[in-house]
Amino acid sequence: MENEVTIRIGGESGEGTISGGDILALAAARWGYHVYTFRTFPAEILGGPCMFQVRISDKHVRSMGDHADVLICLNKEAFDRNISDLRHGGVLVYDPSDFTPDSGDFITYPIPFNDLARKEVQLFQTKNMVMLGAISGLFGPPLEAITQVVESKLSRSRKSNPILMEKNMLALDIAQKYVTEQLPKRDAYQLGPVEKADRVVLNGNQAVVAGALMAHCGYFAGYPITPASDIMEGLAKELPKVGGTFLQAEDEIAAITSVLGASFGGIRAMTATSGPGFSLMSEAIGYASMAELPAVIVDAQRAGPSTGMPTKMEQSDLSFALYTSHGDTPRIVVAPADVADCYTLMVQAFNMAERYQMPVIFLSDQSLTARVESVDRSVFKPIHVEERIHNGHNGANGAASNGHAASVGEEEHAFARYAYTASGISPTTVPEPGAMPYVATGLEHDIYGHPNYEPEDHTAMMEKRFRKLITAADELPNPQRYGDIDATIGIIGWGSTEGTIQEAVDRARAKGYKVAALHPKILSPLPDRAIREFIHSVKTVIVPECNYSGQLANLLGAKYGLQAIRVNKFGGIPFTAGEILRAIEEVS
């Protein structure tokens, strides 16, 4: 039997559907397996249908899986909503007291969840533990792995409520016994022992918080919004511990402008929001670009337009992120592909913001914010943090000291904050003893920051500001090609779909197709050389995106005249590897 299974739990939120799934994923991971989760959220605050899916494998998991191998239904509605996603010949687990499924192409295990909880354990709210016990008995992981997690998770409430803890353990036990004794195993899914590995288990937003802390973020201001709120909440808790300050602002405009205030003070600052809040930040993002202030803006994309579907996934803010605000405003746009990127790329985002003195927009998305992955612990290592170069001190004028000769402004009485340089990067400074003051402004200005409307000045300043993007493109890492060197079909993607695309590439290659993929994480400035080479190395380029208009495809068209085959999904749910595979087969 292969050591992999994808289990989906469907139920009512509040019933423990999600918490049960969380425990299962964590238990499997701690037992030594790779995990990758996908979940939906109910429309109501309390109650409402939801589901939790976890793919458990002894190999690295890169997508949520095409289908569920095992579907556990905690009520009838869960069956109706999810049965179509159960693979042919998969396993259905349900409680006969809820409903009886009309037979289909699946193996069924009827289990009296409700009775076991109500009658045997005599505490109905242990139903999700009953479910976990049954899962353990039928597919693994072993009960110990699960009890460990439950104990650690409930350790706090245990003190307050020791009986509950006992009952939970009892429920796990009873259910596990029930299935091993009463249900002859008729399916092929059985997780065997694997050796332990040093991994951490967390979701995208948690990794973003870790990244911000690693990057020495010293100020966060935000305004609550789904699915970005827990970044704010994480930093509200952690920043004071490391000497950073936090502000819940009155709105997103106050959040981003206060971030610019902190940045002017030399503090590495960020905000995190989603579409509606990001839209409100437009004007300030343009200001940051003009005044050349570092700032990191996380946009946890959700399904739009407008208020849209706050709890659904979409990759539809790229075009807006590339052109946010009026005028020609250089900015850096990055998009993490997975939980590891949420950490690593976040630190890089702060470094880029500081080095290139411009806003960096970090395009996460709803599926990634909630996706729990097991990641090698080594990924979360210390990363070099590029401090801002202060060289605006008396005598120390000119950009030389940050390695870029200032073409003008040496020996001046005023500080040439916006000196023209070959790299476009000008010397900078912050308020502190001995610093030479300057005034940041959104007006066009001369090298000293003084307002200036002369055509020559505006032209030169526009070129200087955009020169920083050229410098960045040279200095920043190129994306690595994945797949066949002699591929005829190329796939270019962005954001949280990388793993899914790579899995599809592998499956296509196994079927004999010649395929390769490129997945730029920096979307502004684009890694021109790498992309040009890739495009020219293949016959057809497929650009799969979870949006309507093909936003990356548009960018590639604008930049390289590429006429790609656009594969767009826009129902609020991520691609499966199978869907990408089908697209590959179709163009072949």
Added chain:
Amino acid sequence: MENEVTIRIGGESGEGTISGGDILALAAARWGYHVYTFRTFPAEILGGPCMFQVRISDKHVRSMGDHADVLICLNKEAFDRNISDLRHGGVLVYDPSDFTPDSGDFITYPIPFNDLARKEVQLFQTKNMVMLGAISGLFGPPLEAITQVVESKLSRSRKSNPILMEKNMLALDIAQKYVTEQLPKRDAYQLGPVEKADRVVLNGNQAVVAGALMAHCGYFAGYPITPASDIMEGLAKELPKVGGTFLQAEDEIAAITSVLGASFGGIRAMTATSGPGFSLMSEAIGYASMAELPAVIVDAQRAGPSTGMPTKMEQSDLSFALYTSHGDTPRIVVAPADVADCYTLMVQAFNMAERYQMPVIFLSDQSLTARVESVDRSVFKPIHVEERIHNGHNGANGAASNGHAASVGEEEHAFARYAYTASGISPTTVPEPGAMPYVATGLEHDIYGHPNYEPEDHTAMMEKRFRKLITAADELPNPQRYGDIDATIGIIGWGSTEGTIQEAVDRARAKGYKVAALHPKILSPLPDRAIREFIHSVKTVIVPECNYSGQLANLLGAKYGLQAIRVNKFGGIPFTAGEILRAIEEVS
């Protein structure tokens, strides 16, 4: 002598530089000439250098002219700032008491403006009249033409101050006599009599106001901002006269959202702003697209990014206008080419907003807002106004009555406000006796407007909303090709540069080049067929834009994979025809 001259007046604002120029332009136009003006604005509120240029011709004028034929300097700084724009062999008029120019390749007429005003007229503030008298004597138009304008302009102040009026007339007279008697004519510029024509003389913003009124705009809300404020001020004065209401909002977010409130009530509503305010409207523009509410947003572009240069010209909001707000949000974007368009296209903008139920962004720019043109009066004729189709009445459900069969929603108890239709256009309604209520929302919704997060629903609604753009592209007029049918060089432009481009095309053809131009006024949805045909009909395509990044070129690349030759000017000043001509010659 050819009946054309371009006169530039350079001076200090407040000195009457601009008011003098206005009078000159109006006088020439009323005398029967075509005029086209260009001016700069001082950095200070009071005082500061500025200039006014008017091109006067008996032929239709389509650009501001490559150079000034005549430069009138009211002080030394004016000479230093403007002399480089005087054509070789041009005419310099100045007051020897201000300065003596070192001789150059120009004819000079020294005139003691200051003394004539101070000593002869004995009222220094008549200096600009002295200047006008001199212009009349040297080049025309005849004094009567000027006095007429002065009288009508000052008629109000005359009552209050009869002496001033007398002195003005005296000043005109004295100066005209002075030049005819003392200065032997040594140049070739002399405006001869032409027959009268029925034209109106106004600037872009004034035409926008006329267009809004013609379109039966019933509500305007705005917030002051250069260079859009006079649209607001014009409508504040005019709307009450025609039964419309006006609101100066507390900010641009309140302006646009209150416009959406009025639009929901069935009132044709608009706002007008510039870059910074437009950025603030992002979120609400996305809402209008999602809730399918008509709204017209005028963005009078100015040089950006950020606060930028409020009084300078730039075409740099196109990318932002195409992708304003997060998510995939269909909208219509139009850009007027001249003063006539500001009227005609404005009415169309309202009609499109009503018919396609989405926001229409009207991209004017600073140069067009201030550009005074003489336009055939016939242009400002009554234009058909498309009223919103109300068919959400009891019994009258379904889209049929607006000519689009509703695929669903007939005979329902709730109104299928967002019924799926072939055109994407759904039936609509407004609060009024007998109407069937519905709720507008920014959440994804079903055909009744009820919140709905199902993948199938979101997918279908996204397609429905975007289908309206396909319908619009079919129904809307195509741009007309200008120039050679067998052109090898094609120029695609947008916005206020059309006349300049066409003049360049003519001059190039006169030199034997095979050139044609296409100038789409609707930029979303693009007129695909017309553009594809044009692109394929030529060898090279030049895209001249007054911005840094080549925003139309990017759009054409994204849509058609076109790799155009980009000609970008970004100093805050419009193209001259000569500059476009040079670009044509270079590619040839």
Added chain:
Amino acid sequence: MSQTLILTPKDYKSEVKPTWCPGCGDFGVLNALYNSLAVMKLAPDQTVVVSGIGCSSRFPHFVQTFGFHSLHGRALPVAQGLKMSRPDLTVVAVGGDGDMFSIGAGHLIHAALRNIDITVVVMDNETYGLTKGQTSPTSPTGHKTKSTPYGLLASQFNPIATALSLNVSYVARGFSSKPKELATLIEQGIQHKGFSFIHVLSPCPTFYNTMDAWKTTVSTMPVDHDTHNRFKAMELSMETQKPYIGLFYQEERQTMDETTHQLMQQSSSFDINKYMAQYA
């Protein structure tokens, strides 16, 4: 549906069932509004309920009138634009404390100054319900939430006091657990010519349960309170420990919508030819 019909509260119930948690205070407010609308016999086809974003702002979907579920914080400008251009309609704006006092605070000030004839009902639960319980401007100092793990450091916003300082022409407070009194306040607010501000204590049992506290602290307006005495009203508004419910202040004065439409008495239809004469 037309004005002549006899309407009962349930005629104002829409087919969309509230997504609110059991016990949410907003249910009380919703029922109060159903009653006010029925008592006033307001025509559903000429009444618009406008809201922003939040649990409370889901409101319009549950009312069988026209509705405008707008953007977070923007209910007031939407409502004002609608009322200015359609003075014939009844416009009620609803929303939460975050919607109206945090992101929407600026609009409140200007709605007060304009005194456009709309009624605003703020469901104040002293928290951000929809985003799961962060602090709002009306949360008490020291309040611990996920966004203030060490306790809220800001002062608590006093909506009534500020409304009075802005000379809002109708200022009242209600409590979701006293729907009858609340319905009356809403009725009076809608009848009041001008901007009516109704602050409603409406608990969020799920994220910040103030129900029991309010049930004990809420006190009724002193019977002798002179509702034309703005100073006295301010004094009463300072009583935050036992919040008064009832009418604090009322003043009849010019409304921007009415005065604007008086301006238009002699308006005529637009004639482009006449209009262009000024540019000839």
Added chain:
Amino acid sequence: MSQTLILTPKDYKSEVKPTWCPGCGDFGVLNALYNSLAVMKLAPDQTVVVSGIGCSSRFPHFVQTFGFHSLHGRALPVAQGLKMSRPDLTVVAVGGDGDMFSIGAGHLIHAALRNIDITVVVMDNETYGLTKGQTSPTSPTGHKTKSTPYGLLASQFNPIATALSLNVSYVARGFSSKPKELATLIEQGIQHKGFSFIHVLSPCPTFYNTMDAWKTTVSTMPVDHDTHNRFKAMELSMETQKPYIGLFYQEERQTMDETTHQLMQQSSSFDINKYMAQYA
């Protein structure tokens, strides 16, 4: 430049010459600030003047300290973010009535609730100067401008009254033609620990010349006024016909910046390995 140097007012003059019209009230405010800074010997390299957009908001360019000429209406959030993260700096926010009371009104409310230790100087000319004379929230009802050709229909905003209703911890009013008194108010405001709100009457002779009117109406604070009596202060603030200049109200209370940094006393540097243990 370092704190030990003796600084005179003109040391705070920058090389950029004001673009203001002759007679603009803002000149008086600028000179008052030069004097306050000099008297307090504030280090130019550790002082930041933050502004929004407007004639008055050009201010920072004319002062030889650090400056942040931000966006229209956003001076307060910028200043708060700066002060929260850099409590060692002196932060002064300046702007106009449009900037602070129209587009920026919402931020004012929340700055008041947070009581972060910044000083805001509002140059109120009751008009939008930079955009050439439209009405502002402080324009008097009936005021005729290009944007209100038939007269302004809104009530006049009373900044002092609202600031008091928000319990702003330092509330004062000055007049640009009394720069000495103004300088003192600014000094006290900067010294005051908390959010200091200074409303300055600063006329715009070009678009709305209130100079002569104010010269006659402006009256000095009653000597016996108890600046800890918020109610009394409110009463005085209602006197709009003869606006009082001087200190209306002052109260020392916790500031968000200070309390936040107390929280951080035992903060340590970040250790990613330790931090990740929770996810192992």
